[in-house]
Amino acid sequence: MSLLNNQSAIGQENKMKLILLTGFLGAGKTTLLKRLLKEYDDTKIGVLMNEFGETSIDGQLIHNEDFDLIELTNGSIFCACLKENFIKGLAEFLNRDLEIVFVESSGVADPSNMDIILETVTKISGAAYHYAGSICIVDALYFLRQFEIIPALEKQLYYANEVIINKTDLQTPEILAEIDQKIGTINPDIKPYHTSFCQVPIRAMVSGLKTKKMALQDSTNTWESRPKTSVLKTKEVLDYEKFNTFIQAIKFSTHRIKGFVQTTQGVFEVSCVNDFAVMNPWHQPIKETEVVFISAVGIRMTSDLLRCWKDSFGDLPIQI
Structure with a gap:
């Protein structure tokens, strides 16, 4: 049953x-x-x-x-x-x-x-x-x-x-x-x-939710079908304008970006869906900048991240 x-x-x-x-x-x-x-x-x-x-x-x-x-x-x-x-x-x-x-x-x-x-x-x-x-x-x-x-x-x-x-x-x-x-x-x-x-x-x-009869199928979720994800971390306080430029550049390689960032203008929640990106003020302290990127370009995500980061921040160290 x-x-x-x-x-x-x-x-x-x-x-x-x-x-x-x-x-x-x-x-x-x-x-x-x-x-x-x-x-x-x-x-x-x-x-x-x-x-x-x-x-x-x-x-x-x-x-x-x-x-x-x-x-x-x-x-x-x-x-x-x-x-x-x-x-x-x-x-x-x-x-x-x-x-x-x-x-x-x-x-x-x-x-x-x-x-x-x-x-x-x-x-x-x-x-x-x-x-x-x-x-x-x-x-x-x-x-x-x-x-x-x-x-x-x-x-x-x-x-x-x-x-x-x-x-x-x-x-x-x-x-x-x-x-x-x-x-x-x-x-x-x-x-x-x-x-x-x-x-x-x-x-x-x-x-109003009601269960209904449906033809059951196998899930398409497998190890092989997982999108590539990357997490960027840094304890540096980042220049707000440079970080916004970075997000505007990298967003075209992602399905989704979300996280929290410490900037020269305060802490912000970062949220991006495809090419629609926003940074909302976040009124709670965070230990470090931590942002998740879900790739729309497969394993190329890492190289795109590093390239866009270097374009905006030069050699400022990060962990990916």
Whole structure:
């Protein structure tokens, strides 16, 4: 019996709800998670965050919230590289006094094997989740471009119970209509929310989640399909203008850039999706500059990083 298609008796009796958040790199998963945490601040919550890179950045963005947190880094929870730890993390939450567990997957996650994962969790823990389903966030600005080169995006949409088209303020009505049509061919039961900053009716969306019958497939997440990631670190205080020039140059080699940087104008959170880059003031101290780069050019990422760094900072030492 499939846990996704038919909730077992033990799953129905267990009141711990499990909700999966999917969406490509930078689509807005952490923004939605923060809204979910605020909306359910009267609820006992567990959060499992999956960062594809070896360094946790998103965990720092929500660390002031009151919830139980497990972070899994350096891979996708649906890939063999982290699947065992994902199963252990879910089983651990079942032993805690929680009502809802949110899983923020990595941007390249393919949740096709969620059914097998939940069955394994039940076997090793003796308890089961009420799997409410998944919410997929789509980046209105870059979705059509990304869809052609990232196989996991189609899987995320296929298994979604709700879809949010985010950043609609940055896109034209014509392109939004094309995105709606594309989503409809993959998951015709879905009527996507159109929004910016994931401003959706949270409780109505969550309460409306319903598991549905789906043809299960193998996950495309494998060691071989992993995008190349690099982490840049330095304890130097960096010239703000030079660092901004560096980011503007290297962004064309990446799917995603995120992290924190110490500059001559203070500490900033760095966030970049494809060629859209911003640096937001960060009002908490950091030990060192630490920025994650997820490559759009494969192993060439390292040489591009070193070249762009040298162009902006010369021989200033860094660790990559």
